[in-house]
Amino acid sequence: MVTLTINREEHKLDVPNDMPLLWALRDVVKLTGTKFGCGMSLCGACTVHVDGQATRSCVTPVSSVEGKSVTTIEAIEMDPIGRRVQEAWLDLGVAQCGYCQGGQIMNATGLLKQNANPSDQQIDDAMSGNLCRCGTYTRIRQAIHRAAEAGEKRA
Amino acid sequence: MNRSSDSLILENVSRRSFLKGLAAGSALVLAAKWDLALAQQEKPYGAEAMPGGWVDDPNVFIRIDEDGTVTIVNHRAEMGQGIRTSLVMVAADELGADWQRVRVEQAPGNHDKYGNQNTDGSRSMRHWFDPMRRAAAAARTMLEQAAAQRWGVPVDECQAGVHVVVHEPTGRKLAFGELARTARELPVPERSTLTLKPREAWRYLGKETGPQQNVTGDKVQRPLAIDGQEIVTGQAVYGADVGFDDMLYAVVARPPIYGAEVASVDQTEARKVPGVVDIRQIDGTRQPGGFEPLGGVAVLAENTWAAIQGRNALKIEWDNGPAGDNASYDTRVFTEELMQRAESAGQVIRSEGDIESALGNAETRVQASYYMPHMAQAPMEPPVAIARMSDGHAEVWAPLQNPQAAHDGVAQRLGLEPNAVTVNVTLLGGGFGRKSKPDFVFEAAELAKAYKGRAVRVQWTREDDLHHAYFHALSVDRLEAGLDAGGKALGWRHRTLSPSISSLFAEDPMHKGNFELGMGFNTLPFNIPAIQLENPPASAHVRIGWFRAVYNLSHAFAIQSFVAEMAEAAGRDHRDYLLELLGPAREINPQAVGDDWNYGESPDLYPIDVGRLRGVVEKATAEAGWGKQRPAGRGMGLAVHHSFASYAAVVFDVEVQDDSSLIIHSTDIAFDCGPQVNPERIRSQMEGACVMGIGIALQSEITLEEGRVQQDNFHQYEFARMRHAPRAIRVHLINDNPDIAPGGVGEPGLPPVAPALCNAIHAATGKRIRRLPVGNQLS
DSSP: OEEEEETTEEEEEOOOTTSBHHHIIIIISOOOSSOOSOSSSSSOTTEEEETTEEEEGGGSBGGGGTTSEEEOGGGGGGSHHHHHHHHHHHHTTOOSSOTTHHHHHHHHHHHHHHOSSOOHHHHHHHHTTSOOTTOOHHHHHHHHHHHHHHHHHHO | OOOOHHHHHTTOSOHHHHHHHHHHHOSOOTTOOOOHHHHHHHOOOGGGGSTTOOOOOHHHHEEEOTTSOEEEEEOSOOSSSOHHHHHHHHHHHHHTOOGGGEEEEEOOSOHHHHOOOOOOTTOHHHHHHHHHHHHHHHHHHHHHHHHHHHHTSOGGGEEEOSSEEEETTTTEEEEHHHHHHHHHHSOOOOGGGOOOOOGGGOSSTTSOOSOEEOTTSOEEOOOOOTTHHHHHTTOOOBGGGOOOTTOEEEEEEOOSSTTOEEEEEEOHHHHHSTTEEEEEEEOOOOSSOTTSOOOEEEEEESSHHHHHHHHHTOEEEEEOGGGGGGGGOOHHHHHHHHHHHTTSOOEEEEEESOHHHHHHTOSEEEEEEEEEOBBOOOOSSOOEEEEEEETTEEEEEEOOSOHHHHHHHHHHHHTOOGGGEEEEEOBOSOOTTGGGSTHHHHHHHHHHTTSTTSOEEEEOOHHHHHHTOOBBOOEEEEEEEEEOTTSOEEEEEEEEEOOOGGGGTSSOOSSOOHHHHTTTTTTOOOOOSEEEEEEOOOOOOSOBOOOTTTTHHHHHHHHHHHHHHHHHHHTOOHHHHHHHHHOSSOEEOGGGGTOSOGGGOOTTTSOEEHHHHHHHHHHHHHHHTTTOOOOTTEEEEEEEEEETTEEEEEEEEEEEOTTOOEEEEEEEEEEEOSSOSOHHHHHHHHHHHHHHHHHHHHTOOBOEETTEEOOOSTTTSOOOOGGGSOSEEEEEEOOOOTTSOOOOOTTTTSTTHHHHHHHHHHHHHSOOOOBSOOTTTTO
């Protein structure tokens, strides 16, 4: 039995310790916004936050996040930065198929938490682990700048 | 009527109709030429020619509730191209609906009811713009008639406005919701009586979409991507997001070599994995395998992780005998064989003038061979399907480009009547051609048969997806040109070698079909006195399938690279030289150059328009600042291509640094698809095509050794990441002309990208890339 805090709620899960957090979220907790893309931390579609840090859930054993706070795309709007990122995504029509975008938003929110106003180069460095087969990268870059500006206005 | 199997292959809507076509056409009429007169005589075109055809019945597509909610049924697959938004815009605008009160409902697979649903070939707007407008115009007319009845006035005094019908003489109004019940009971007006809104009356079509600030800084809501909110909040439902209590989670160990079969399985260790419920064999199908499952061993478990662990613990011996020479397939060896074969003549596809004397008399001869590898579509969402069988009824949920093919295959496989099968289409986490082949659905159906009443989800891993894709065809293209003393082209010889998609369905034809040659090969639009196009044989040793833009990719890469090489040999500016090769603005009848396919479209409505090719070249180069002096290490490259009834030109501005790293400063794309329904989504498709094309140029390659794919996951099969994306992609849409027939959008942006980038690399470095991907060729 593993006890997890997911989106501010406590869950007791009867799963093996080595089950990746991704599958615990998707198959057991039934939070399906976190996506499977590669299973090897190569694409970022499974990105969640663990104690506020962007983390690849597909290679994170569920036991390693016991006692920590997990946030998924379903609840990132509770985070003011996450909400701004989502709005910027909508304003610029970033998504095409949308499958990777939950992970992109989680990763971008993680970036903006650490760096409120990243440069293009810093965005490229932080976001190059998140694949998008539709090729929405230029809009993602713009949307991160837009969310950063929205954050500055608010500050 | 007896039609070419080619015209049926391209539809790929149902294997049944394909096979029917084969029987009719016999012996794979693949490269066979059609009698021009016959083709002109009887061939239906466009949506008319598709299985299921078109439907414009308003009662099928539009429902108005008494609270005023307008529901529009979208029957095409949404895979990022935005069709759920754009097609709904078409209907909403013609109807006069207020966007805020419109919702979309996804149709299940049923082409008898909805018309053709096979979402590939960049056809949705080409085939559905008109029927959807007519359906909405009919619904609008019925609302006006209902209002006239209510008021007891002549119908021509009643005019639909925005979500209301207005009695013009008195200004009285009735909301759509108030009229819904009456309107619903009225007969559908005759098609010939319908009046479509004039362009000036459009509120959504051709307009920008998405939120916009007005002068006071407030957001003004215009049509917004319909699934946007669900996507950014993780609520959007893709294939694997459909689940049921007590569902079984399955992964399948498939034969690593195409055609191999299970010899023996040791299940002992796999059964010990906690959560594993059962292990079952799935029968494969002998080649040609079509859309059938590859066969193998399925592990069914209580969750995906247990199923994956269980599969890892299986010990399987494979029998490679049935795979034949697929078991020795080595792409490196095969490529060299094709390179050799390209030195000799092949089946002649098109011949104009005297090529031998044109080349023989030339002052300068240019010759080059180009290679494009196998590639996997690799949508971010790997194939996945859920199936459940109960009480003689089967239900499927899956991300499908072609739900009818899934439907027909499930019915046939399970021995059910067509109406006992329901195929629900989820959002697609990318398609790119992979999800037009429903092999993964048949796996789920096969397993569900054994667990009546219980849903089974088959989840492909990324390794499965890369190992068992329907691969883009590996290709070799050899080109040769003869130039006179002034550099003018006298002769052009192009040999193209590539396995055919037809090898999926029948004994390997060894030659490309018309639906493959017509993708930019025999449709060469150049004004050259002698042209010789040949297609030597090439065999298939893996499943070959549609990949976004398909054979246009290799044809455009070779042709557009070669034009730059010719320009260099002639000492001419590339753009000027390209425009000279294109020659004067004119319309070429595709049939006159041997293409009786033309993407299934009428040659009258959709000729090859050289003026439009010139137009995009001129626009893209002008916007990019073509001809400007570039500093050392910096260069611009250009390419143009016509495909899917649209025209695209791309210019890259790149820099290659001393350490051989490549910086893509900007890309200018000029695109002409004729009338623009949703310009914002057209631009996003061009941006996406640009980024995907960069990956094709720089990174993506599937190789095989001893019949096995060598790439397991994204560390070995790479495509563009954010650091490869241009600093700026500028999309220039031109020729928004309502008087011409609409062209495709999803695919035609892709073919010119890789050659334009390679031409830019050449301009920057002098290094000519003839084998893709670029990989480490710059270092």
